Amino acid sequence: MSVTSKAGTAENTKQTPAHSLGQNITYMISLAWRQRRSVIGLTLIMAAAAILLSLTQLFIVPSILGAVEAKVSVAELSVIILLFTGALIFLSAAQAYLASCSQFGRIEVRLTIGAMIQNKVLTMSYPDIEDPNVRKKMDKASMLVTSNSAATEAIWTTLMNLLKNSVEFIVFLSLLVALNPFMLLAVLVTAIVSFLVSNYLNGWGYRHRDEESEYSRHMNYLSESSRDYTLAKDIRIFGMGSWIEDVYDSMLRLYRNFIARGERVYIWGNIIDVLLSFMRNGIVYLFLIGAVIKGEMSAAQFVLYFNTVNVFTSGIGKIMTGLAVLRKQSLDISAVREFLDYPETFKMEEGIPIIPDLHIPYQIELRDVSFRYPGAEKDTLTHINLMIRPGEKLAIVGLNGAGKTTLVKLICGFLDPTDGKVLLNNTDIRTYNRRDYYRLFSAVFQDFSVLDVTIAENIAQTDENINTDMMKRCIGQAGLTEKIDSLPDGVDTHLGKVFEDGINLSGGELQRLMLARALYKNAPIIVLDEPTSALDPIAESEIYNKYSELTDGRMAIYISHRLASTRFCDRIILIAEGSIDEEGTHDELIARKGHYADLFEIQGRYYRKGGADYEKE
DSSP, X not given: OOOOOOGGGOOXXXXXXXXXXXXXXHHHHHHHHHHOTHHHHHHHHHHHHHHHHHHHHHHHHHHHHHHHHTTOOHHHHHHHHHHHHHHHHHHHHHHHHHHHHHHHHHHHHHHHHHHHHHHHHHHSXXXXXXXXXXXXXXXXXXXXXXXXXXXXXXXXXXXXXXXXXXXXXXXHHHHHHHHOHHHHHHHHHHHHHHHHHHHHHHTHHHHTHHHHHHHXXXXXXXXXXXXXXXXXXXXXXXXXXXXXXXHHXXXXXXHHHHHHHHHHHHHHHHHHHHHHHHHHHHHHHHHHHHHHHTTSSOHHHHHHHHHHHHHHHHHHHHHHHHHHHHHHHHHHHHHHHHHHTOOOSSOSSSSBOOOOOTTSOOOEEEEEEEEOOTTOSSOSEEEEEEEEOTTOEEEEEOSTTXXXXXXXXXXXXXXXXXXXXXXXXXXXXXXXXXXXXHTTEEEEETTOOOOSSBHHHHHHTSSSSOOHHHHHHHHHHTTOHHHHHTSTTGGGOBBSSSSTTOBOOOHHHXXXXXXXXXXXXXXXXEEEESTTTTSOHHHHHHHHHHHHHHTTTSEEEEEESOGGXXXXXXXXXXXXXXXXXXXXXXXXXXXXXXHHHXXXXXXXXXXXXXXXXXXXX
């Protein structure tokens, strides 16, 4: 694990966003209109309340001071004070109440976008899931809906503040123009210069966000690894704790240096802001005090105009900052939309429909198929010609890395060939609805998934309309009845550690659970892609034979690097260096005395040394 970071030298790549600022605002308003219309109305009402509150705060002191100068009675002065106090309390309470009411709607809109992202992830084409560039878009989009500060929720606050500050700018501008245009010009120039300088210096963090992200990502990985219970045994047996701690400390020192550099920049930004504010206030004071001395302005007017200048100048900064924040939020929303709009590689919602039927004879053919992964220098599979007949039990064997799993992905429709065709009943699978095509397969992969839900839900892969009788039959056929009957909650027992009462099944029990899942789906085509590679050869052979018995009459494809496990199959193909090296039954391949026979002999000799003779039936 290296602590050397390239983050400091990385340059930010500027890309034109897929959607403009106006399009993204329209998108969010349209989404809110469909999902929770109150968000739009409450945003406008909150802006109006904020404007009234700001104006009340601006006029309260000048009004009271003006009343004192006019020598009004105590009763009249008390009424003025009570009216302003009541207005402040009412408007502040209204703001808090409206913010509370709006919060739930804003969260709902954000979560709706999160659900859209989740649905996209679950349904998008498989090659896109494997594409690093698409995964980067997916990760970024997912991150942008995870908190209240995310752009998909925070944009409503930004729009509300921009509306408030813009209206206030117009009101205060009209007051100051009537007072003195030259003073107004000085205020505008100093305010704009102050904002631009401070914004540039304070934007140091944003310009170096990739570097900070690099440090954070490394430290988060190390922190999560130290808490990962699946790594606990390795960390302790190999004494990795001190190593991980040293690497974390090294990365933490780099991050502290990064923070220190940023703080020095921010200090200069604050110094320049203070100097420009001092200059602006000096100009305003000179003009207003001069007007008071000349008798052109009362004390109440002095306070009003001075406060107006302060609010006006801060308002300019708020508007500019708000626009910068809105632009950043627009870029984030554009990133979300770019992922949601990412075009499908496959025909997931169109194409020729397929209705799986156990009584239809399905035939799969790979016709001169070659496949190369994006960015690879050579083909993983080359000129594969293979016909899998209805009801045939086919074994695909070969050494690790020969291309067996890639071949299965092509058969299952997860990948499309770089060259050639995959045909189902003489029709290119690219013309079929891909979701329907997947329904033809019941598969157990090498990296099979077990969800932290109930046993029943793991088998049925749903929590609705579970066929209890069929599930019990599949559990029995898989040899799990005794185990599940021993559990207090039976098939309703939770697996994993998400639930407090969750349990962990043994490796063999998980294999049988996968067998029950495959049987429950009751699909016309069965695929087993080395799901038992972690088990010993005898256990693997037993499970493969169990699958064979229970799926008799259906097309079944077995993948293994252990040749003895698939000798029962109707036909065996040996994959070597991305091509079909040999093909035939087990006995035919042994009699041929080619690569298959050599590998079988080598594996058999190895297992015999371990005390097991796998050449026996």
